[in-house]
Amino acid sequence: MLFIALPLATLCCLILFVIFGYASYIVLRDDLNEKIEQTADINARVLATPFWYLDVDNIESALNAMSRDRDIVAVRALGADGTEFARTGASQAELGDTLRLSRRVYFERNNVRHDVGELVIYFTEARVRELLWRRIVIDLILFGLLIAVVAASLLIANQRSIKEPLSRLLHSIRMTKHGRLRRPVEWNSDDELGLLIREYNEMVTLQGQAQEEAQRKQALLEATLHNIGQGICLFDQDLNLMVWNERYIELLNLPRDLVKEGTPLSDILRFNGERGEYGEVSIPALISDRVAIARRREPYRMERTRPNGRVVQVDHNPMPGGGYVATYTDITERKQTEARMRHLAVHDVLTSLPNRTLFLDRLRQALLSARRFQRGVTVLFVDLDRFKDINDHFGHDVGDLMIQEMGQRLSRIIRDSDTAARLGGDEFAIIQTDVQNIEDTIVLAQRIIDELAHPFDCRGIRLHSTASIGITLFPEDGDNPEQLVKNADMAMYAAKAEGRNNYRFFLPSMHERVKERKTIEEDLRNALEHDQLELFYQPKVDCLSEKVVGAEALVRWNHPERGLILPGDFISVAEECGLINKLGAWVLREACKQTQIWRENGMPELRMAVNLSPAQFQDADLLRTVTRTIETTKLPHGTLELEITESILMNNPEKAVSTLKELKKLGVGIAIDDFGTGYSSLNYLKRFPVTSIKIDRSFVNDINVDQDDKAIVDAVIGLGHSLHLAVVAEGVEQVEQLQYLQNKGCDFIQGFLFSRPLPVRDFEEWVRDRRENHAAPPLSTSIPNDHD
Known part of the structure; x- marks a missing residue:
C-alpha cells in the first residue's frame, strides 16, 4: 500500500509543483508590468510641467530616481519631435533584450492639451526569472524533502524524533503564508530533516531580502514625492485621498490630522471653505461644485490665489481607472516677475514714472476724452538745465539720484488726474487734463520752476538746477500726441535760448528757429574742424595809470556765409550739443599760445584772462588740460587767469575749493566774473582761492545816476580789498564812470572807453600806440555796442 500511495503522492505533488510554478511566473510577471506601468503613469503626469518648461534638472532628478529600481535598465526623456534631452541607465547598445514601455507626456495650458514629449522605460524580466528559478529550486528541494518526510513518516511514523522539528517547520510555513516572516527554524541535525530545515531557512532569508528590497523601493518613491518642488495628491475613484507629499500640505497649509489615507475630498473642501479659503460662499454648494469638477474625465488647469497672497497653479489629471492626480505649483514669484516685466515695459526704471510709450498712450486717451467732453489738454516738456555738466562732473550715480528726486518732485506737484513721465535723460513731460483756462497751465509751470529753486541733496552734495519748460495746447497746437510732444520740445528749446529757468508756449515761428539752431550746430562742428574760429582780445587797463596790464580772450566765428558771429x-x-569743452580747450590753447608769442616778441608782460564755462569747470580733465596747455606753450606762472561765474562755484562749493586750489598750484589766477549777479555766500567766498573779482557791467552802466548801483559798486570794491582781492570793473564806456571808479580805488578797467575786443593784429597795434603815446586821452564813448 505504501509503495502505491508514495508514487501517487509524488505524481500529484509534481503536477501541483508545475502548476504552482507557472502561476508564480504569471503573478511575478504581472506584478512587474503593473509596477512599471504605474511608475510610467505617475511620472508622466509629474513631469508634464518640467517637460513644458524644459526644466532639465527636475527631469534628470526624476529619471535618476526611477533608475534606482533594479528592474529598470534605462529611462529616456524625449521631446515632442522625438529628440532625446535626458537619459539615465544603460546605453542604447546594451538594451538589446530588454522590454520597452513608453508614455506620452501631455501638458494642459489654457484648456488646451499639448503633447510635450515621451517617457520611455526599459526593463527586464531577469529578476522575475531569477526569483522564479530560486522558487523552483526551493520548491524542488521542498518537494524532495516533503517526499522524504512523507516517506519517512510512513516508514517511521512511530518515531517521535521527527515530530518536534516538523511542528516547528509547519508553524513557520504557516507564518510565512500569512506574510509574517519568522526567525529561521532552529534545528540542528545531519539527517535529511536537518537538510530540509536548512533549505527552508535559506528560502525564508531570501524572501526577507525581497521584502526589504520592496520596502526600500517604497521609501525611495516616498522620498521622491516628498522632495520635489510641487505638491502632489492622488484621490481614488471614490475621491478618497490615497497619496500625497509634504509640499501638498505646506502649499495648502492643511492640518496633518486631516491629511491621511482615506480622507474624503469633501472633508478637505469643507475645511478650506470654513476657514475662508474660497471667500464668502455656501459650503454645501462649494463641495457639490468641486466634487463635480473632480469627477471630470478631462485634464484642466487653474490658478488659485490663497488668502496669504500666494498664487498656486493646480493641474488636474484624471486616472484611467477613476480618481485623479493633482499637482500644485507655487507660481507667486513667476507672477510677480511677469507683473514687474509688464511694469518695466511702460515705466522708467530709474524713477518708476511712465516712460515714453505709456506717456503717449495716456496722451491719446486724454485727447479722446477731451474731444468728447470739449475740455482742454496741455503738454509740458520739462528739461533740466545744464544736467550734462552735473552728470559729467559728479558722476552718473549722483546724476541718477538727481533724476529720481526730480521725478518725485513732479509727482508731488501734479494732480492725480495728470501724468508725469520721464522720456529719457533729463527730459520729463506732463499731461495736464481738464484745463479750464491757460492760467491753470501757467500756475503749474511756475510751480515746477519754484520747486527747482530748492537745492537737490544727493548723498550730501547740494546741487542747484533749473528747468526750461515748453508748453503746447490741445487743440490749438496739434491734434495728435506726436505733434503736441514735438511742438512742446521746440517750445522748450525756445525757453533755453531765452535764458533758461523759464517757460514758453509754442508758437508756429519756432519751427524756423529750431531749424536755424540745428543749422548753427552743424556749422559750428565744421567751424571747429576748418579753422573758422578766431580770438579777439579786449585790453585790461590799470584804473589809475591807465596802463595796459592784460587782456581777455573772446572767441569769434568767421562764418563763410554769415560773416562774423x-x-x-x-x-x-555749443553747450547744448556737447561742443563747449572742445571749444573751450581750443580758446585756452590759442590764448596761451598767443600770449607767449607776444612775450617773445617784446610785447609788455600781459596777463591773459580766459573764460571757463560751467561744463569746462566740471570736466574731470580740466586740470590735465590746463597743465598740458601751460607746459606746451611754456607760459610762466602768474600769466594765465581763468574767469568763472559765481553759480559755477556755488553749485558744489567743496568741490570748487578743491579744484581752485589745484589750479592755484599751477600758478593760475582765478577771477569771479559778473560778481554780484549770482548768489555766492561770503562765508564760501573767503575760502575760495580767487585773485580778483569783476564788477558786472549792469552795475557800472548807471553808476552816475542810480544810487543803488553806486552803493553796490562801492560795496564790491570795499569787499574785494578787505579780502585782498583785485577788483576789475567791466563795461566802462564813459569818462565819468572811469573817474568815479578811480576815486573809489578800483584796480582795473575793461570797456569800450579804452577799446572794444580786437583781432590779434589790431590789438598789437593798439598796445604799441598806447606805449608810444601813453598820455593820450581815452577813446570817445560813441563806440558801437558789440559786447562779448
Missing part, C-alpha cells in the same frame, strides 16, 4: 549767438548751442 558773436559768442552770444553760438555759445549756448
Whole structure:
C-alpha cells in the first residue's frame, strides 16, 4: 500500500509543483508590468510641467530616481519631435533584450492639451526569472524533502524524533503564508530533516531580502514625492485621498490630522471653505461644485490665489481607472516677475514714472476724452538745465539720484488726474487734463520752476538746477500726441535760448528757429574742424595809470556765409550739443599760445584772462588740460587767469575749493566774473582761492545816476580789498564812470572807453600806440555796442 500511495503522492505533488510554478511566473510577471506601468503613469503626469518648461534638472532628478529600481535598465526623456534631452541607465547598445514601455507626456495650458514629449522605460524580466528559478529550486528541494518526510513518516511514523522539528517547520510555513516572516527554524541535525530545515531557512532569508528590497523601493518613491518642488495628491475613484507629499500640505497649509489615507475630498473642501479659503460662499454648494469638477474625465488647469497672497497653479489629471492626480505649483514669484516685466515695459526704471510709450498712450486717451467732453489738454516738456555738466562732473550715480528726486518732485506737484513721465535723460513731460483756462497751465509751470529753486541733496552734495519748460495746447497746437510732444520740445528749446529757468508756449515761428539752431550746430562742428574760429582780445587797463596790464580772450566765428558771429549767438548751442569743452580747450590753447608769442616778441608782460564755462569747470580733465596747455606753450606762472561765474562755484562749493586750489598750484589766477549777479555766500567766498573779482557791467552802466548801483559798486570794491582781492570793473564806456571808479580805488578797467575786443593784429597795434603815446586821452564813448 505504501509503495502505491508514495508514487501517487509524488505524481500529484509534481503536477501541483508545475502548476504552482507557472502561476508564480504569471503573478511575478504581472506584478512587474503593473509596477512599471504605474511608475510610467505617475511620472508622466509629474513631469508634464518640467517637460513644458524644459526644466532639465527636475527631469534628470526624476529619471535618476526611477533608475534606482533594479528592474529598470534605462529611462529616456524625449521631446515632442522625438529628440532625446535626458537619459539615465544603460546605453542604447546594451538594451538589446530588454522590454520597452513608453508614455506620452501631455501638458494642459489654457484648456488646451499639448503633447510635450515621451517617457520611455526599459526593463527586464531577469529578476522575475531569477526569483522564479530560486522558487523552483526551493520548491524542488521542498518537494524532495516533503517526499522524504512523507516517506519517512510512513516508514517511521512511530518515531517521535521527527515530530518536534516538523511542528516547528509547519508553524513557520504557516507564518510565512500569512506574510509574517519568522526567525529561521532552529534545528540542528545531519539527517535529511536537518537538510530540509536548512533549505527552508535559506528560502525564508531570501524572501526577507525581497521584502526589504520592496520596502526600500517604497521609501525611495516616498522620498521622491516628498522632495520635489510641487505638491502632489492622488484621490481614488471614490475621491478618497490615497497619496500625497509634504509640499501638498505646506502649499495648502492643511492640518496633518486631516491629511491621511482615506480622507474624503469633501472633508478637505469643507475645511478650506470654513476657514475662508474660497471667500464668502455656501459650503454645501462649494463641495457639490468641486466634487463635480473632480469627477471630470478631462485634464484642466487653474490658478488659485490663497488668502496669504500666494498664487498656486493646480493641474488636474484624471486616472484611467477613476480618481485623479493633482499637482500644485507655487507660481507667486513667476507672477510677480511677469507683473514687474509688464511694469518695466511702460515705466522708467530709474524713477518708476511712465516712460515714453505709456506717456503717449495716456496722451491719446486724454485727447479722446477731451474731444468728447470739449475740455482742454496741455503738454509740458520739462528739461533740466545744464544736467550734462552735473552728470559729467559728479558722476552718473549722483546724476541718477538727481533724476529720481526730480521725478518725485513732479509727482508731488501734479494732480492725480495728470501724468508725469520721464522720456529719457533729463527730459520729463506732463499731461495736464481738464484745463479750464491757460492760467491753470501757467500756475503749474511756475510751480515746477519754484520747486527747482530748492537745492537737490544727493548723498550730501547740494546741487542747484533749473528747468526750461515748453508748453503746447490741445487743440490749438496739434491734434495728435506726436505733434503736441514735438511742438512742446521746440517750445522748450525756445525757453533755453531765452535764458533758461523759464517757460514758453509754442508758437508756429519756432519751427524756423529750431531749424536755424540745428543749422548753427552743424556749422559750428565744421567751424571747429576748418579753422573758422578766431580770438579777439579786449585790453585790461590799470584804473589809475591807465596802463595796459592784460587782456581777455573772446572767441569769434568767421562764418563763410554769415560773416562774423558773436559768442552770444553760438555759445549756448555749443553747450547744448556737447561742443563747449572742445571749444573751450581750443580758446585756452590759442590764448596761451598767443600770449607767449607776444612775450617773445617784446610785447609788455600781459596777463591773459580766459573764460571757463560751467561744463569746462566740471570736466574731470580740466586740470590735465590746463597743465598740458601751460607746459606746451611754456607760459610762466602768474600769466594765465581763468574767469568763472559765481553759480559755477556755488553749485558744489567743496568741490570748487578743491579744484581752485589745484589750479592755484599751477600758478593760475582765478577771477569771479559778473560778481554780484549770482548768489555766492561770503562765508564760501573767503575760502575760495580767487585773485580778483569783476564788477558786472549792469552795475557800472548807471553808476552816475542810480544810487543803488553806486552803493553796490562801492560795496564790491570795499569787499574785494578787505579780502585782498583785485577788483576789475567791466563795461566802462564813459569818462565819468572811469573817474568815479578811480576815486573809489578800483584796480582795473575793461570797456569800450579804452577799446572794444580786437583781432590779434589790431590789438598789437593798439598796445604799441598806447606805449608810444601813453598820455593820450581815452577813446570817445560813441563806440558801437558789440559786447562779448
